[in-house]
Amino acid sequence: MTQQSSADQNNRSRPAKYVGSKVLRAEDPRYLTGRAKYTDDVDVPGALHAAFVRSTHPHAFIRSINTSRALEVEGVFGVYTQTEVETVLDQLVTTLPRPEVKTVTRQVLDSHKVTYVGQPIAVVLATSRYVAEDAAEEVEVDYDPLPPVLDAEAALQPGAPVLRPEIPDNNFAHIEFQRGDIDKAFREADHVFSKRFHQGCYHAAPLELRGVVADYDPASGDLTVWSSSQNPHLFRSLLAGPLGMQESKIRWIADNVGGGFGMKAHFFDEDAIIPALSKLVGRPVKWIEDRYENLVACERSKETIIYLDMAVRADGTFLAFRGRYIGVGGA
Amino acid sequence: MNDRVNTVEASAEARLVQLRVNGEDVQGAAEPRMLLADFIRHVIGLKGTHVGCEQGSCGACTIRLNGKIVRSCIMFAVQANGAEIETVENLANGAELHPIQESYREKHGLQCGFCTPGLLMATQSLLEENPKPSEQDVREYLSGNICRCTGYVGVVAAVMDAADKLSSNSR
Secondary structure (H helix, E strand, O other), X not given: OOHHHHHHXXXXXXXXXXXXXXOOOOOHHHHHOOOOOOHHXXXXXXXXXXXXXXXXXXXXXXEEEEOHHHHOOOOEEEEEOHHHHOOOXXXXXXXXOOXXXXXXXXXXXXXXXXXXXXXXXXXEEEOOHHHHHHHHHHOEEEEEEOOOOOOHHHHOOOOOOOXXXXXXXXOOEOOOOOOOOHHHHHHHOOEEEEEEEEEXXXXXXXXXXXXXXXXXXXXXXXXXXXXXXXXXXXXXXXXXXXXXXXXXXXXXXXXXXXXXXXHHHOOOHHHHHHHHHHHHHOOOEXXXXXXXXXXXXXXXXXXXXXXXXXXXXXXXXXXXXXXXXXXXOOO | OOOOOOOOOOOOOOEEEEEEEOOEEEEEEEOOXXXXXXXXXXXXXXXXXXXOOOOOOOOOOEEEEOOEEEEHXXXXXXXXXXXXXXXXXXXXXXXXXXXXXXXXXXXXXXXXXXXXXXXXXXXXXXXXXXXXXXXXXXXXXXXXXXXXXXXXXXXXXXXXXXXXXXXXXXX
């Protein structure tokens, strides 16, 4: 039977049931009845609850972290800084497959230098989130503040404070490209306009906050991670290397997610730190962020500053653009 | 060290909290500072009520307490002692959806579902108070519930449809 004749046969015998029809979503009943399983709905027996100690400075060295008072809070299992976490979690390497992009290699939990308000510095594990937050408040951090970098254009000027030593000019990707004969288009234009555009960063603010539940089984070496994330396969790959594990030993579950809008497509420090803690202590660890953490410490879509020259014909046709585009990647 | 207690604090400060939840008498231990939302979710074990802000601003935690809609994230469990609570789990009858839930489904009044239980509780309360609301009535009444996915158009359509359904059911 040729392809054409089988298609004809299908058109005659099978009326359109879905294409062009209004179809009820198959998943709605569990959302409507409250049975959908979001990350905070995951309960693992024996789980410890995590609360982060976060930087209150935009740019600072950390001289010392005193955890003694925190450890005395009843219900606290432990307080962990870079010293403990880096014994199980190696550095994270971030880059893009372009020669112009600088590679950044960094400790995931950095207890020595902070580059944004909200950066995780230490983690408390306790019998409940309530107790973990009590203890997090008792952690004493001695900061040595540095000049903050708040403006992207100022950050690109010579002499600006340097956020990362491997990026001395604060520019991690300088990419230039050209298409077509730009100079000719500008010569032949009827009008040339120049304008600076500035778009502030956006916050996705999904209603469901981020969360990670990690269960490392010391006996089998298997790790199960539940996370409110949009990219479970990629995150498993990104976590495996630093944790020194094969991907096949990691199961990353993104069950129901309460909105992401791109924000949850990023691999956050917490996505690595929580599984690392589970591996370190040999117990399940649960972390659900609160709205303060989400608004302060979570990634935003990037701020852009654009200087644009536009060559235009008298009838309004755009002929060419020439510009400088600054994308703010954040700390 | 610390004994391996799961999830819920049980300390000398804990009080007994007794509630009637969705028609069933339940009780559990709660420290005075435990939020009612956390009590419902982690002590009673009903996960349909969600926490989105812990500030009383998003409405995801909306439940009915003695008939009135309240934000369970800014109440303490001990404040609710003795109360009648209704959560989203009270709407459906097994696999049979409540007419309001059917309307939300048919009019695409949800996407990720996180705000949905709170909206359903508020919708039920609205339609009891005002069985024939205008669209403006609906938007005003539900203005305390944030949805980040739908843009509310499907939500309003769902509520108007539910109003029709419920008023024709009662004839």
